[in-house]
Amino acid sequence: MMGEQTREGGGTTMPGRDQEPRSYYVGVDVGTGSVRAALVDQRGILLAFADQPINQWEPQFNHHEQSSEDIWAACCVVTKQVVQGIDVNQIRGLGFDATCSLVVLDKQFRPLPVNHEGDPHRNIIMWLDHRAVSQVHRINETKHSVLQCVGGVMSVEMQAPKLLWLKENMRETCWDKAGHFFDLPDFLSWKATGVSARSLCSLVCKWTYSAEKGWDDSFWKMIGLEDFVADNYSKIGNQVLPPGASLGHGLTPEAAKDLGLPAGIAVAASLIDAHAGGLGVIGADVRGYGLACEGQPVTSRLAVICGTSSCHMGISKDPIFVPGVWGPYFSAMVPGFWLNEGGQSVTGKLIDHMVQGHAAFPELQAKATARCQSVYAYLNSHLDLIKKARPVGFLTVDLHVWPDFHGNRSPLADLTLKGMVTGLKLSQDLDDLAILYLATVQAIAFGTRLIIEAMEAAGHSISTLFLCGGLSKNPLFVQMHADITGGNGKNEQSWEGRASQT
Incomplete structure (x- = not known):
């Protein structure tokens, strides 16, 4: 970022800091691998x-766990960093977003283990965890009506x-002792305020709650979780607030002491991280930039939040049911609009997996370090060197990747799918690594x-992609999306071209 300065403690000061505004706001974003403020x-x-890494555990394949205490501690570190040097009494509000991971606490709000090792510190089942394959198959076999909205x-x-x-x-060590099950963003707002109300965003998108009808008793009874019905859903949320509503x-x-903020400042009902990103970009003001999307309705935009996984957020005035795409969810992201959410189970994680697992990765690391570049900036420049006279996209004419290494989220909605690479050679040099990286990005x-085509076939009309998240900083990733989705093949552009609508 041009003109930025890094402060002591890891925070980054942006231009214009010398002109003190009257009001400040703090936002905390908890991703898969780090917390940002x-x-x-x-x-x-x-x-x-500021950002701070957070721990992950994988005690066995497809089991992914985190710690709510570790995540809260990281939230405190980054929040204290970003408010250094300002008058904290001018802070007017605080908001959280986070991954849709499951936090488990006992009746006294203490962590409970979600693992067979009995470690209560690891009390979060992460969003990407796939331990519940048998359970989800049985839930889907019920054909219950709530499944229409996923x-x-x-x-x-x-x-x-x-x-x-x-x-x-884990009936004895966890289930029977549990008093509270939180989506991670709701856990953070509870931790900050002591209010256990849940955000409509989390409950609608990940828990089958309906903004119009509330909980469906018959669903929970049918799948064997009638416990929640019996206690009036107190363990998973019987007070629901719209995102952004002030809590208590x-x-x-x-919490103020932990975070380094004044007690009593407003704390907003939370959002899932992808939905916070979608809300932030789907309503972007594009006037005056000469973009083709200027003047088009907000419903023509697709927000693509691309990080460890990717989420594809489209909104509509009326409900649209898209096979294999989550939703429609009313007011779960943009008030008054219906949300459809497509997604890819792994994107950033897949690129890392392919690059770091290649035989030439140590050479790549060494050369990128020597140039003071990230490995991906180096790979992008290396692709420019080897493409010769052809557009870079044609380097993969004989190499193809099927990217569902962690199952397919949308639109095939098949968690059993696996990844595939065809066209490999015996050589494993840096050129081969660069081309495999390109093929993965293209996949x-x-x-x-494919998600856009499914959404349009169901009734959406999408003309523009708005990208945010870590991968949106990678020009190759952005350009390949422009080339491959541009007019569904009718207006594709080369790597050298500029995507007018992305």
Whole structure:
């Protein structure tokens, strides 16, 4: 970022910090591998940024766990960093977003183990965890009507199958002792305020709650989780607020001390991380930039939030049911609009997997370090060197990747799918690595195109992609999406061209 300065403690100061605004706001974003905090003023100008890694455990294949205590501690570190040097009494509000991971606490709000090792520190089943395969198959076999709002097939990433797995596999050590099951973003807002109300965003998108009808008792009884019905859903949420609503009396004194913020400041009901990204970009003001999407309705936009996985967020004025695509969810992201959410189970994680597992990766690391570049910046420049006179996309004419290494989220909605690479040679040099990396990026972009085609076939009209997230900083990733989705093949552009609508 041009003109930025890094402060002591890891925060980053942005231009314009010397002009003190009257009001500040703090946003905390919990991703899969790190926590980020940002300080903005009332105009939305980013003034400071900090990030902190968080731990993950994989005790066995497809079991992915985290710690709510570890994540809260990281939230405290980054928040204290971004408010250094300002008058904290000018902070007016705090908001959280996070991955849709499942946090388990006992009746006294203490962590409970979600693992056979009995380690209560690891009390989060992560969103990407696939331990509940048997449970989700049985849920889908019920053909219950709530499945219509998840594309017809529930994902193993959602909370109902994870809850059923805990009941069936950890009854004595976890299930019978549990007092509270939170989506991670709701856990953070509870931690900050002491208010256990849930966000409509989390409950609608990951828990089968309906914004119009509330919980469906028959669903929970049918899948064997009648426990929740019996206690009026107190363990999973019987007070629901729209995203952004003020929670209770604001930040508690204890949380304020942890975060380095004043007690009593407003804390907003949370959002899932992808939905926060979608909300941030889908309503972007594009006037005056000469973009083709200027003047087109917001419903023509698709927000693509691309990080460890990718989410494809489209909104409509009326409900649209898309096979294999989650939703329609009313007011779950943009108030008054219906949301459809497509997605790819792994994108950033897949690129890392392919690149880091290649025989030439140590050479790549060494050369990138010597140039003070990231490995991906080096790979992008290396592709420019080997493409010769052809557009870079043609380097993969004989190499193809099927990207569903962690199953397919949308639109095939098949968690059993596996990945595939065809066209490999005996050589494994840096050129081969660069071309495999390119083919992986292209495969992800073709996955996005497949999701767009499914959404348009069901009734959406999409003309523009708005990208955000870590992968949106990679120009190759953005350009391949422009080339491969551009007009569904009618207006494709080369790597050298500029994507006018992306």
